[in-house]
Amino acid sequence: MIFNKAFLSKIALISSDILALLLAIILARMSNWAYDHSFGEAFLDWWWKERGDIRLMTFAILAAMVVGWFWGLGHYSGRKPFWDELKEILKALILIGVLDAALVYLGKWQFSRLWLLTTWFLALMLTPFMRLLTKRLLLRLGWWQRPTVILGAGNNAREAVSAILSEPLMGVEVIAFLATPEELVSSRVGVEYSASVLPLGEDPMLVLQGMGYPQVVVALDKGSLPGYEKLLRRLSAHYPDLMVIPSLRGLPLLGMEMTHFFSHDVLMLRVRNNLSRLGPQIFKRIFDIVASSFLLLLLSPLFVYLSWRIRRGGGTAVYAHARIGKDGKIFNCLKFRSMVPDADKVLQNLLASDKLARAEWEKDFKLKNDPRITPIGEFLRKTSLDELPQLWNVLKGEMSLVGPRPVVEEELERYGDLTDHYLEVRPGITGLWQISGRSNIEYSDRVNLDAWYVQNWSLWYDLVILLKTVRVVVRCDGAY
Template sequence: MTKWTQITLSKIILFFSDFLSLFLPILLIFPLLNFFGAGHSYFPSEQSDEYIYIHLVMSLCCVSWFWLRLRHYTYRKPFWFELKEVIRTLIIFFIIELAIVALSKLYVSRTFWVFTWLIIFILFPTARVLMKKLLLKWGIYKKETIIIGDGERLREVYQALITESYLGFDIRYIVSPNLIINKKTGQVEVVSDNLDVISYLSLDKETVQFVLTLNDEDKLYAWLRYLAKNNCRSISVIPNVAGIPLYSTDMSLLFSHEMLFMRINNNLAKRSSRILKRTMDIFGSLSIITMLSPVLLYLYYTVKKDGGNAIYGHPRIGRNGKTFKCLKFRSMVVNSKEVLEELLANDPEARAEWEKDFKLKNDPRITKIGAFIRKTSLDELPQLFNVLKGEMSLVGPRPIVADELERYQDDVDYYLMAKPGMTGLWQVSGRNDVDYDTRVYFDSWYVKNWSLWNDIAILFKTVNVVLKRDGAY
């Protein structure tokens, strides 16, 4: 089977998988309701065929929209970006079908209709992910990829693409000035600048994905002309836009000019965004406190057994530089300050580690129950009350102490624009396993690119990180 055939087959399989995910729930709901003896009461049999026909047409229109308008079967999109488009599209067709049913005066039980779409909202994204993983395992969704670039940016792009395995990019070669690196064998070949890469590597220009990330504009234009002249179909350019907020940025073209017109949106500056984020914080924290109240009470009395306070508040810097007490379950011995001072005075390695990140991997101050609640992040549960009070948010930058502000340098303004979060990009991207500069980068990126969808994605990622206990100590 040729690579072109594999790619075409993967598109067809994804198309029909999505169609079945949309259409099958309406057929599954009938036997489910009949099993409970309520089928006819929920949906008169004489109207069932008409509604099935309407839903069939809507399902075909929806998958056609995914193919023709959103290009989900043609373009490779990162997981969370694609999921956002999937949910948004399903909501739109959910409303359209409701309007059609209402206008046609067709009797449809609200219970039947809601349950049908509830199954769709769960089944569709799940089936999409599982099908792509299956196609990747079979190898037919993988797309041979060539990265062409230079400088440190080339390394960053490579790391980003291999991290996004959902894209299905099978990186075969990296082409840099005078070098071609075979990622499968590790072999490095020295070549000339005027090399005909397509012929030299025997590439199928119909199926190969080219990714360009070049700092030199002349080289970038030369590569674009070369690939266009050779009728290469899949070309992506990753420009260096570091520092520019890209989420919710509107882009348009200026006619007859080779430039992008970008409108940068500062989402956290919008009152509506702040109200929306605060609403999610209130309802989210109240819900979690209610569900976890037995755990909170158990940990409170367990930590308090040694005679000290179960919860302590450590001064942290909040939004606009306001200091607040960040609540945590105490995980250290009562005389932790003295223990730390003695350790730093007598252990140069521990002192160097502390001065680097304000953390110790093997901290002698940690109690037995403290080690457990730190490893599982349960020590941070009292911060739910900080969130409820409005001092913190469920998602945001790391709550830092005053001494850390100077280490944020030019990015300190971004940190002070938002409330610190119980979780954030740092927590779901390695936590203590990443260096301090990367943590600062994550905090500034979060503020610059804030969106409610990003908060939702981070919350879901947090659950996975906590369960796996990645980078926690």
């Protein structure tokens, strides 16, 4: 084979981006043509009507800049998580689109502004979509997979592989773990991930050479290997793109800054908790106010209909329950009523008479087959429509669109050392817990997800969580 799979994959990804940009400008022009009702005029004649030659030449240069930008970011050869790569794609396209608008304005070119805006709007839609399709095709062809060996077989390696494999579009194919003597005896990671577990040995390079020099990820537990620094130096000499996953847990990773000291093998990490700073807090609050106001207005007919349906069964439409908010303040969390009017009494009687139900309640403060739930309430819970009134809590400043799940005082005890993280922010209508399995995950995992969100907040992650929430709600994943 003249060209290897890596080269063909690179060509395929570049071609998909060029095709997406080409489709964007053509479809934008066609929509402009249809909008002006110039059906009597041939499309090609319409294309050249407003100096289409200059427009096409300018766009070709800008498209080349986009592809060059993506090349510099490593999109065609490196492997990045989907949402991180999407963020970089959108950022590049928006900035190049702004440059395009500036050129049109400064050059005083008489182009249709609708054509320009539609072109870059379609580019924002088509480029990620084409990239996604291309990577899935490359995976099916077996061209995008990258055989990978994990150095380590302990807890750090297990968590590293779990994180990497959660991003299938990265194409990482774990073929083996190289373990220390202690890990060879105790580790079950090979069984969990259907991969070989081999001894790290005195010279790991010999093992890697026998495997054809696969991609290497160093994920050793802290202190598990005495010659760790020596191993890293040797690996870095043979692997220009060596990946190292340090055993760091509980630190804010997003926005972490690295400082290097000239002539010293010392790396200083500066960690920042974004939501502990005033600027991000204000930005998040503005987003909450604008988004909740818009959604309350948009969904007002649905509010009226659901209120009417609930009241038909007796009782009030909206139910308020005390929850712990930011800084430990108690607030009334609003929900559409999904239970019978005397729900608390029914629960106490059930817990007193049913040991299995009491054990289930004490575990997660939830019951899978809850006798208190009404027929309309079951539908509301499955679709999460019962939480829509919390948009009012968001507008009032008691909650946020995205954040930790609001808890009662008894639940807060389960947060232990992570309680401060919960109290640092406003609880959210949705969050990492809701898009990670909801009621199907352990309570301790939910606590860790809430803490991770607080430490690693960004507006982009809020948008990602909101988008994923839509999919989870439509599929009714983990809801009861």
